[in-house]
Structures are given as structure tokens and as C-alpha cells.
Amino acid sequence: MNMIVCVKEILDPEIPAKSFKIDPEAKRAIKPQDVQLVISDYDESAVEAALKIKDSLESKITVMSLGNESARNVIWRCIAMGADEGVLLSDPLFNDSDSFATAFVLAEAIKKLGDFDLILCGRQEGDWDAGQVGSGIAELLGIPSVTMVGNIEAKDGRVVVERVISDGRETVEVPLPALVTVSSEVGEPRYPSFRRVREASKKEIPTWNAQDITPAKPRNKMLSLFVPPRELKCEFITGEIPEEAGINLALKLREVKAI
Amino acid sequence: MTGRKDVVIVGELSDGNLAPTTTELLGIGRKLADELGQELSTLFVGSGIGEAVSEAIFFGADKVYVIDKPLFKDYLTDSYVGAFEKFVKQIEPELLLFGHTSLGRDLAPRLAFRLGTGLTQDCVELAIAPETKLLQKTKPIYGGNALAIYVCEEGRPQMATIRAKVMQPSTEDTSRKGEVIPFDPGLDEAAIIGKVIGKTKEEIIGIKLEEANVIVCGGRGLSRPEPFRQLEELARMLNGAVGATRPPCDAKWCPAHYQVGLTGKLVSPSLYIGIGLSGASQHQAGMSGSKTIVAINKDPEANIFGIAHYGVVGEYEKVLPAFMEKCKELLSKT
Numbered sequence: 001m002n003m004i005v006c007v008k009e010i011l012d013p014e015i016p017a018k019s020f021k022i023d024p025e026a027k028r029a030i031k032p033q034d035v036q037l038v039i040s041d042y043d044e045s046a047v048e049a050a051l052k053i054k055d056s057l058e059s060k061i062t063v064m065s066l067g068n069e070s071a072r073n074v075i076w077r078c079i080a081m082g083a084d085e086g087v088l089l090s091d092p093l094f095n096d097s098d099s100f101a102t103a104f105v106l107a108e109a110i111k112k113l114g115d116f117d118l119i120l121c122g123r124q125e126g127d128w129d130a131g132q133v134g135s136g137i138a139e140l141l142g143i144p145s146v147t148m149v150g151n152i153e154a155k156d157g158r159v160v161v162e163r164v165i166s167d168g169r170e171t172v173e174v175p176l177p178a179l180v181t182v183s184s185e186v187g188e189p190r191y192p193s194f195r196r197v198r199e200a201s202k203k204e205i206p207t208w209n210a211q212d213i214t215p216a217k218p219r220n221k222m223l224s225l226f227v228p229p230r231e232l233k234c235e236f237i238t239g240e241i242p243e244e245a246g247i248n249l250a251l252k253l254r255e256v257k258a259i
Numbered sequence: 260m261t262g263r264k265d266v267v268i269v270g271e272l273s274d275g276n277l278a279p280t281t282t283e284l285l286g287i288g289r290k291l292a293d294e295l296g297q298e299l300s301t302l303f304v305g306s307g308i309g310e311a312v313s314e315a316i317f318f319g320a321d322k323v324y325v326i327d328k329p330l331f332k333d334y335l336t337d338s339y340v341g342a343f344e345k346f347v348k349q350i351e352p353e354l355l356l357f358g359h360t361s362l363g364r365d366l367a368p369r370l371a372f373r374l375g376t377g378l379t380q381d382c383v384e385l386a387i388a389p390e391t392k393l394l395q396k397t398k399p400i401y402g403g404n405a406l407a408i409y410v411c412e413e414g415r416p417q418m419a420t421i422r423a424k425v426m427q428p429s430t431e432d433t434s435r436k437g438e439v440i441p442f443d444p445g446l447d448e449a450a451i452i453g454k455v456i457g458k459t460k461e462e463i464i465g466i467k468l469e470e471a472n473v474i475v476c477g478g479r480g481l482s483r484p485e486p487f488r489q490l491e492e493l494a495r496m497l498n499g500a501v502g503a504t505r506p507p508c509d510a511k512w513c514p515a516h517y518q519v520g521l522t523g524k525l526v527s528p529s530l531y532i533g534i535g536l537s538g539a540s541q542h543q544a545g546m547s548g549s550k551t552i553v554a555i556n557k558d559p560e561a562n563i564f565g566i567a568h569y570g571v572v573g574e575y576e577k578v579l580p581a582f583m584e585k586c587k588e589l590l591s592k593t
Binding site: 011013014016017020022027029042098099100103123124126127128129130131132134135136138139140144145146147148160165166167168169170171172173174175183184185188218219220221222223224225226227228230234235236237238241242243244245246247249250251252253254256258259 | 334335336337360361364365368369371372373375376377378379380381395398399400401402404405406407408409410411412413414452453454455456457458459460461463469473497505509515516521522524529530539540541544551553554555562564565566567568569570571572573574577578579580581582583584585586589590
């Protein structure tokens with residue numbers, strides 16, 4: 001199987017709310033100095049899904065990331081996990097793109113890369129949560145897409161996948177080449193050993209820029225980005241002993257007619 | 260403005276009735292259509308759809324389009340995107356709104372790319388800009404830490420999916436009149452290449468999470484499956500449902516469908532009680548719209564206290580039984 005996994009480097013969405021700051025002018029989150037950028041966690045699930053296929057079927061996995069130079073770290077991490085090759089798509093002209101422009105650059109890069117059987121993406125980015133890039137790439141390439149996938153079985157030129165839907169699971173079969181977006185239900189991503197991390201960082205990652213791929217015009221425009229005011233202050237309910245706090249909580253909820 | 264007209268919302272049925280997200284879409288759709296001076300239509304796609312779709316008229320629709328064919332019995336990206344493409348090209352709506360449901364999340368992005376237009380998903384607010392008349396779409400980003408407002412200046416229709424339970428549902432008026440119009444997308448069935456080969460429905464005992472007014476959620480701090488029995492008892496007492504954060508679901512302490520958050524269900528009950536959970540942004544993004552948020556956690560620094568209205572810092576093993584006992588007593592007095 002020839003697989004391509006698209007991953008994104010993001011600001012860890014789990015940083016404490018008080019460290020989260022934005023630049024309203026640039027309409028971007030500001031990276032706190034002491035915080036490392038990370039791989040978007042659904043994208044890490046997509047890498048894991050590809051590796052699960054590779055565990056039982058001879059495969060090649062190419063990791064692709066659109067981002068800044070630092071996104072190379074995320075590609076190296078995927079290689080340490082078990083991916084084979086990487087491509088970085090980086091150019092100032094690729095910045096400030098929406099889902100449409102992002103999917104466009106990725107789809108063009110995939111065309112340039114050539115042959116593939118299966119493309120895997122995370123179900124949505126951990127930062128902007130747009131949830132469109134995977135479906136968009138598939139549409140631009142004219143191949144079938146299945147979203148929110150928890151399990152993948154590849155066989156004889158097709159994939160049978162389990163989709164996670166609101167009231168259960170659904171099994172869908174599509175012919176290859178195809179694209180799937182992966183959800184965390186695929187299972188805990190494997191953790192690379194220190195030795196593998198060190199070896200992976202020696203891997204050469206080519207960079208493609210706007211001379212290799214002509215970007216497209218975004219469709220959506222962001223008018224503003226803001227942090228909603230949080231005037232809310234938690235009222236702490238206490239008691240001499242924990243049991244009393246529990247009783248006082250019940251009384252409080254009755255007082256405010258919440259129960 | 261373009262020659263486009265109409266606000267179209269995509270309707271869904273749940274057990275043969277209008278889904279709650281659909282009445283919410285009709286509520287916001289009616290408001291936007293009135294502001295634009297346009298008509299509101301609803302589109303239903305399926306097989307053997309039945310009479311309930313005409314109720315959309317009582318909830319504010321002027322027209323109800325119905326695509327009803329065996330081909331659409333199961334949702335399949337291929338066939339549904341194809342049908343919607345034909346529909347949009349013929350009807351030419353100005354706005355096309357979906358629920359942020361399993362159907363909306365899969366269908367809307369692929370359709371937006373096919374039509375070359377801009378979509379914003381999981382919106383919590385929609386408004387018409389006074390001057391440009393463009394749809395302003397507000398969505399939470401960075402796990403709900405920030406809000407972004409988007410517009411789509413060029414592509415049409417302007418598209419959005421709407422988070423459940425944030426829009427005011429419209430009220431039923433059985434005297435409203437409207438039209439039900441069958442629509443034939445004339446799809447070439449041979450071109451549909453994917454297929455649904457199986458479905459497993461999760462067993463839901465009691466109230467559905469998305470529809471519950473009270474939700475009791477458990478997290479990593481519960482550390483094993485047994486405490487979920489306690490949470491279930493509390494939920495029964497309060498006429499609510501049980502939810503969980505990701506770790507208990509991954510560890511199989513509770514069924515996977517309990518999960519509340521970006522992965523899992525997006526909920527906004529009137530009362531949310533979080534027990535032994537830290538409030539990761541993933542989880543918060545799925546419940547921060549709850550009216551009253553209560554948290555019980557032994558760590559006073561837990562992020563959940565940042566959005567909670569009432570909190571108890573303490574071990575749930577001690578706090579919870581006393582809380583439940585008192586609730587039982589108070590509830591018996593009503």
C-alpha cells in the first residue's frame with residue numbers, strides 16, 4: 001500500500017486557558033515562549049491508522065505537512081513512529097489560507113508526488129477545527145472519501161472502514177484510491193523510542209514552495225478573532241468535611257433551581 | 260446581490276419526527292430569511308420519508324423539498340453530494356445551512372468544495388451583516404478558547420453547519436401554510452462507487468445525551484468502571500444522561516458513546532455536573548454551552564473550575580454519596 005498522511009503542526013490546544021493569548025490584528029494565536037508546537041492529535045491518529053495497515057501489509061508511508069519550517073519536527077516525529085518519507089510544503093504565500101486554499105495546495109502536492117492508494121488525514125485540526133481539508137483534498141482529486149473513521153481494513157484494491165456516527169458505527173466500503181479522515185477511536189498512537197527519534201531527525205525532508213505549487217485563493221475571509229470575555233467566577237461550595245460540601249452543593253443547586 | 264434567492268436548511272428526521280437540530284435550524288433560518296426578505300425552504304433527502312417533513316412548514320418553512328428514492332436509504336457521501344449538487348444548481352439558494360451532525364459534517368465540506376464555495380462548520384452564531392448582507396458565521400476555535408467570525412464573499416451559496424442546542428428552536432404554528440415539492444436529482448446510480456455494508460446501532464438506555472436536560476459526566480479521576488454505576492444512578496435521579504471525557508471511554512470504563520467533546524457529542528444541557536475530570540479543551544468544546552456547570556474535583560487548579568458556576572474541591576468518593584443522598588431528599592419534596 002502506498003499511503004500519504006497529511007499532518008499539521010499546531011499550538012497545543014491543552015495549554016492552560018490563562019496562557020492562551022491571541023493577536024487580534026494578525027488574527028492568530030500567540031505561541032507562549034515555553035510551549036512547544038505539537039502534531040494535531042487527530043493527525044497523529046491518522047499516522048497510527050496508516051502504521052496499523054503497514055504492520056500487516058507491505059507499505060510505504062509519506063508524511064506531508066503544510067506549515068512553517070518548524071513543521072519539519074512534526075514530520076520527523078511521524079518518521080520516528082514508523083513513516084518512511086516526508087515532504088514539507090512551506091512558503092509565505094501558503095500562509096493565511098483557509099480550508100479551501102490549504103486543501104488545494106495539499107492536493108496539488110499529492111498530484112506532484114504521483115502514485116498513491118490511500119490518503120489519511122485527521123478528522124479535524126486541533127487548532128482551527130475546520131474539519132474540511134480531508135474531504136476537500138478528496139474532492140479536488142476526484143476520489144472517494146470516508147470521514148470519521150475508527151478502523152480501516154485494506155484488501156484487494158478497496159478499503160472497508162468503520163465510521164463513527166452519532167448513534168453507532170457504520171461500515172463503508174470504497175474502492176482505492178481513496179481518502180479517509182481518522183478519529184481518535186483508531187486507538188492510542190504509538191510512542192517512538194528515543195533512538196528512533198534521533199535517527200529520524202537525520203532524514204532529509206524536501207521543501208516545496210510556491211514555485212513548485214501555485215496556491216489558490218481562499219474562499220472564506222476571517223473578519224475577526226477574539227477571546228470571549230470570561231467574567232464568570234466559580235463559586236466554591238465548602239464544608240467542614242467533604243460530605244458536608246456535597247450536602248451544601250445539593251442545597252445550593254436547589255436554591256438556584258438547578259435541580 | 261446575486262440573483263440567488265432563498266435560505267435552504269437541510270432537514271433531518273429522528274425516529275420519523277423532525278430532529279431537534281432541524282427545528283433549531285428552522286428557527287435561525289426563518290430569522291435570516293426574514294432579514295434578507297427571502298423565503299425559507301427545507302430539503303429532506305432519504306427513502307420512504309413519510310409525512311413528518313410537512314411539519315417543517317408549521318415550524319417556519321415556506322417550502323419543503325423532498326428527494327425520496329431507495330438510493331438514499333443509507334447515507335453515502337457519493338450519492339448525497341451528487342443529489343445536493345443538482346439541487347443547489349437548480350434552486351440556487353443564497354444560504355445553505357446544515358446541522359453539525361454526522362450527516363452535515365461529512366456532506367457539507369465535500370459539497371462546498373464541489374461548488375467552490377466557503378463553508379464554516381460548527382457555528383454558534385449566525386447574523387446578516389447590515390451593509391454587505393453577507394452571512395457572518397461565528398465559530399469556536401482553539402478548543403473554544405477563542406471565537407472567529409468568517410464571511411464568504413465570493414462563492415455561493417454561503418454555507419454553514421450549526422452546533423446543536425445553541426439556536427432557539429422555532430415554535431410550532433399549525434396554521435402556517437406552505438408547499439411540499441418532490442425533487443428528482445436525476446442521478447446516474449451506476450456512478451455511485453461506495454457502499455454501506457453494515458451498521459451497528461448503539462444501545463441507548465434512557466435519555467439520549469444530545470437531548471438530555473441534565474448531564475452527569477465522569478473523567479479520568481474516577482479511575483475505574485464501577486463509579487460510572489453511581490453516575491448512572493445520579494443521572495436517573497435527575498432525569499438526565501451520563502457522559503464521559505475521552506480517557507474513561509478509551510479505557511473502556513464506560514461505553515464509547517458516552518463521550519462528550521469534540522470527539523463525541525456536543526451537548527448543552529441546562530445542568531452539567533462534571534466529576535473527576537480536569538476539563539481538557541477537547542471536552543470543554545463539547546459542553547461549555549451548558550447553562551449551569553458544576554464541577555467536583557480534588558485538584559483546585561483543574562481547568563474545569565475556570566468555566567464552572569459551582570465547584571467543590573474534594574475527593575468525589577466522599578462528596579458524591581452525600582450530594583446524591585441530599586439530592587434524593589430534596590427531590591422527594593417536590
